[in-house]
Amino acid sequence: MKIEARHMSWGVPGRTIVREVDLVVHPGETVGLIGPNGSGKSSLLRCLAGLRPPTGGEVRYDGTDIAGWPARTRARHVAFVEQTADTESDLTVGEVVMLGRTAHGSPWRGPNATDRAIAAAALDRLDLTTLADRPWKQLSGGERQRTHLARALAQRTWGLLLDEPTNHLDVRHQLELLELVAATRQTVVVALHDLALAARYCDRLVLLQHGAVVADGPAERVLTPARLREVFEVDADVGRDDAGRLAVAYRGPAR
Numbered sequence: 001m002k003i004e005a006r007h008m009s010w011g012v013p014g015r016t017i018v019r020e021v022d023l024v025v026h027p028g029e030t031v032g033l034i035g036p037n038g039s040g041k042s043s044l045l046r047c048l049a050g051l052r053p054p055t056g057g058e059v060r061y062d063g064t065d066i067a068g069w070p071a072r073t074r075a076r077h078v079a080f081v082e083q084t085a086d087t088e089s090d091l092t093v094g095e096v097v098m099l100g101r102t103a104h105g106s107p108w109r110g111p112n113a114t115d116r117a118i119a120a121a122a123l124d125r126l127d128l129t130t131l132a133d134r135p136w137k138q139l140s141g142g143e144r145q146r147t148h149l150a151r152a153l154a155q156r157t158w159g160l161l162l163d164e165p166t167n168h169l170d171v172r173h174q175l176e177l178l179e180l181v182a183a184t185r186q187t188v189v190v191a192l193h194d195l196a197l198a199a200r201y202c203d204r205l206v207l208l209q210h211g212a213v214v215a216d217g218p219a220e221r222v223l224t225p226a227r228l229r230e231v232f233e234v235d236a237d238v239g240r241d242d243a244g245r246l247a248v249a250y251r252g253p254a255r
C-alpha cells in the first residue's frame with residue numbers, strides 16, 4: 001500500500017505544527033522519520049494514521065484521500081503504535097493483542113479460530129507467548145511496547161506506523177524489533193531517535209525540523225555532519241564501520 005501526504009499541514013489555533021509535508025512511502029518501503037524533540041514526528045504520524053484531520057492538504061492511501069473514512073476502515077489499512085500507551089486497562093497481554101483483530105470481525109461475535117491463530121502468531125513473533133495470560137498493566141515498559149507491536153501485527157494491515165517503538169527496549173529487543181520491521185512487506189513509517197539504527201534498518205530517512213521536511217533520501221545523503229549540526233545541534237563524525245554500515249560518532253553538543 002502506498003501512503004502519501006500531499007502538501008499536508010496540521011496545527012492548533014495560532015500555531016502550525018506540521019508544515020506542507022509532501023511525502024510518498026512506496027509499497028513495502030520502510031521510511032525512518034527523524035528529527036529533534038518537538039519537530040513534529042508524532043504529529044505527522046497521527047495525521048498519516050488518520051487520527052488528526054489535516055488543516056491543509058491530504059493524506060492518501062493508495063491514491064485515495066482518507067478524509068472522512070470511518071476508524072474501522074482506516075484500521076483495516078494501517079496499524080499505529082503510539083509512543084505513550086494507556087496503563088490502566090485490566091486486559092491480559094493476549095487480550096490486548098486480540099484487539100488488533102477488532103477491525104476485521106463482526107461486532108456481534110467474539111474472535112474466531114483465525115483471529116486466535118493470528119494473535120498467537122503475533123505473540124510468538126514478539127517473544128510474548130509466555131506472558132499471554134499476564135495482566136498487561138503488570139508488564140515492564142519494554143514488554144508493553146512489544147505487546148503493542150504484536151497488537152499492530154495482529155491487525156494484518158498493509159500500512160504500519162510506529163512512534164519510537166524502541167525507546168523502552170533493551171539492545172537485543174531493539175535489534176530484533178527493527179529487523180522484523182525491516183523484513184516485513186508492509187509499508188512502514190517509523191519515528192526513531194537513534195540515528196545509526198535508523199540508517200541501518202530503514203530504506204530511506206525523512207528529516208523533520210520545525211514541522212517541515214528538510215531532507216528526504218538515503219541515510220548517507222540525509223545524515224551529513226553539517227545537517228546534524230544545523231538540525232540536531234550536535235557535532236558529529238559520520239563514517240562507516242568495519243562492516244560498511246553508516247556510523248555516527250557524537251563529539252558533543254554544537255558550541
Ligand SMILES: Nc1ncnc2c1ncn2[C@@H]1O[C@H](COP(=O)(O)OP(=O)(O)OP(=O)(O)O)[C@@H](O)[C@H]1O
Binds near residue numbers: 012036038042
Ligand atoms: N495537541 C497539541 N496542542 C498544542 N501543541 C501540540 C499538540 N500536539 C503537539 N503539539 C506541539 O507540537 C510540537 C511537535 O510535537 P510532536 O509530539 O509532534 O513532536 P515530536 O517530533 O514527536 O517530538 P519528540 O521527539 O519529543 O517525541 C511540540 O512543540 C508539541 O508541544
